[in-house]
Amino acid sequence: MLKVQEILRVKGDALYTAKPDTPVYQAIDTMALHDIGSLVIMEFGQLAGMVTFREVIRHCHERPGDTSATIRSIMDDAPVSVSPNTDIDEVRRLMLEHHARYLPVMDGPTLLGVISLYDVARAVVQAQAFENDMLKAYIRDWPADSNR
Numbered sequence: 001m002l003k004v005q006e007i008l009r010v011k012g013d014a015l016y017t018a019k020p021d022t023p024v025y026q027a028i029d030t031m032a033l034h035d036i037g038s039l040v041i042m043e044f045g046q047l048a049g050m051v052t053f054r055e056v057i058r059h060c061h062e063r064p065g066d067t068s069a070t071i072r073s074i075m076d077d078a079p080v081s082v083s084p085n086t087d088i089d090e091v092r093r094l095m096l097e098h099h100a101r102y103l104p105v106m107d108g109p110t111l112l113g114v115i116s117l118y119d120v121a122r123a124v125v126q127a128q129a130f131e132n133d134m135l136k137a138y139i140r141d142w143p144a145d146s147n148r
Contacts, residue, residue: 001088018030023068038050055075084105
């Protein structure tokens, strides 16, 4: 069964972070520049929260033109996280249950990366394609029944 660590291995180790006292407009710039939908918020070397485009859009809607707000005021300070050994089915369940498009991957207190709904969908499609190819190869090599 597919695990989170396999998704991270394929995805790579690019990770974008910010501090809680970073201005929201700076977070928006970072997200736009790197074409990413989330930022991991770190404080004192530990995961302090996450900001996704959902929080940014809500902030822009509720406080248009506010340039003084910091990430601390909009971040999710208790994001749902997974471990590298979490099964992909559990990840999908958590994402659906919590309406989360991004999940931090934690190994104890250590942040290993972030996986997105896109990463999960791509991994599932690739795994299904591989399984499909294997089944097709198995069927092609099916031994002929000589007793018929």
